Amino acid sequence: MRHLVSVLVQDNPGVLQRIAGLIARRGFNIESLAVGRTHQPGLSRISLVVSGDDAVLEQVEKQLNRLIEVIKVTDHSEPHVERELALVKVSIAGMEERLEVKDIAEAFRARIVDVAKKSIIFELTGDSTKVNNFVEAMRPYGLLEVMRTGAVGMSRGEQVLKVREKKAV
Amino acid sequence: MNGAAAILKALEMQGVDTIFGHPGGTIMPTYDALYDSPIRHILVRHEQAGVHAATAYARASGRVGVCMATSGPGALNLVTGLQDALMDSTPVVALTGNVPQHLIGTDAFQEADVVGITQPVTKHNFQVRNVNDIPRVIAEAFYIASTGRPGPVLIDFPKDVQQAEFTGSFEVEIDLPGYKPTYKGHPRQIERALEALQKAEKPVLMVGGGAQHAAPEILALAEKTGIPVIPTLMGLGAFPGTHPQCLGMPGMHGSVAANRAIHHADTILAIGLRFDDRVTGKVSRFAPHAHTIIHVDIDPAEIGKLVKTAIPVVGDAKWVAAELAKGAKKLNLSKWWGQLEDWKTKHPFAWKPKPHLQSQEVIQAFWEATQGKAVVTSGVGQHQMFAAQFYKFDKPRSWINSGGLGTMGVGLPFAIGAALARPGELVIDFDGDGSFQMTLQELATLKKHDLNVKIVILNNGFLGMVRQWQDLFHAKRYSEVYLADSNPDFAKLAEAYGIKGITLTDKAKLHETVKEVLAHPGPVLLEARVYHEEGVFPMIPSGGAAEDMIIENPRETVAGD
């Protein structure tokens, strides 16, 4: 089972290394990892895709929670938005192929961001399945390069990942 | 004041009175400041001993242990001890020097990526980059080390930070939004735990190292319910070993009664332990009849990690045990106890008399002579298991050994740390000839502080525990475990350091020698030449289950003398 996990962290130097190291050391398989800042200074948000059964997911979350700089962890089993950005460079032999490829791209709402004599670069956003499908659709034409950011995700509706209220210990 | 002085002042404010350490170039400003500080510094001869001593200081006192090292080689010598403290959940703060910030990342002299290297072996680590952060980082480090599930924290101080002028404040607020340990167990879960206990016909209470501070509450709970208690290797002393309800430790070299009780139990209440594989054996065959496992731990990540838990209680052992004791009722366990008593009396820890001196009887003799009143440390190996089996621990914080990592060489530095934490008390280090030689340079530290430590080397001339496995599982092919032909004369070695050394070979002189050792004020090293091919039994072979327990040495008739 594939799980998308969001992690809110304090944006300290080395925090990404801690997270990646912990996950790797504990033997969990990471499919993708994406990090970026949030709107709040000092906080970053990480999206992790891990595969495994519920017990694996539970351990991933618990282990992440043990890290001092991890503020909150959620897995997105509830309705959520998930996106990945991909840049895909496809080789093009002739005019006919060029048109075919463009048609396919349109169906996926992929944008052309570079055109050269023998290749085109597409930019595509969508969930991982959509990106997978696009890549497969382009494969017969000759994939030159594929670059994916890994998935990022957010719960739908009011639910937000935020700093917990301070609680006396 | 410079950063170094600020470090010491901040440590003082944390109540630190003792630091175990070893100086070097990048930590020199702090050593310079130490010259004017009331904090006592114990110069160890190897940084590994410093972190081990700090660990024992923490375990013996219940406070935070502190050690210090220079950058690069000094800091790297802490790695084993940090992992040891991590595995056994011990609050330690390690301070390291580092090269000045402008040299970080340049492969400068004595530079190592200490923060990167120690990340997996600490609960958390810091590098201080701004001198004015010193008090806050130190306060946070002590807070993290000593709260929740205790553990080691390392703070790395680049040299320029130690030298910079400090203009900050010592009034700091700890702000760790991601760190909020839960102390009070959930009331509904505690209620469920009590209900489950009430229905149990064959319950056991297992207590681990995380319950060392909860001994009075555990005792109250046990006596109120009448439930049998099984302290793990790390939990020894958290419940009195001589109490009639104590079944002894479980696991690979645990007692028959403890292992069978777990095997037949219908309900297990586990407090402050993490179901290590040395305790469970093969997890799928662990406690097959226990329909209800209640697991109390302050670290939520431990619950459900290895065994399936019916009732998880996240909280502090002391708090939860007190609540359970309050709500618990006397259970009718007479049938269960009939069975338990039978196992207990038929299979106590025992040994067969031999013409040679044996480790077990040496330990037993010390237990009798000290009436169980010593703080005991050990190395790792057979002697450690014998000490756990034959020295009965009645008080918490009286047994300090390496449970999780199994680190050979901890015995002597642990004893030094414990002796400094508990002045006036007797400390005995039961050590192996192999283990002792990993840190024997600390005889110098022992000598210098003239601590009341009695080192008892149970010299079997082998890396005994490895030899035992080779005997049982490798057709007696004793590959690289023989020490006797090159061991030093341990008593003379002690004398070389100015410490009284005694050699015991004659079984008949055991008791008078024990008396002599204990009567001598200050440190003594006793080398006891023990039977060389002893095995530790009972034994559950690695990856086995309680039913696979080998109760007596199968080689006893063939091994000869």
Ligand SMILES: Cc1ncc(C[n+]2csc(CCOP(=O)(O)OP(=O)(O)O)c2C)c(N)n1
């Ligand atoms: C640092 C370290 N290296 C290796 C081991 C593996 N090991 C476990 S027990 C043991 C033998 C210990 O021998 P000794 O200290 O003489 O004790 P004995 O078993 O003979 O009582 C060894 C080598 C270990 N636990 N720690």
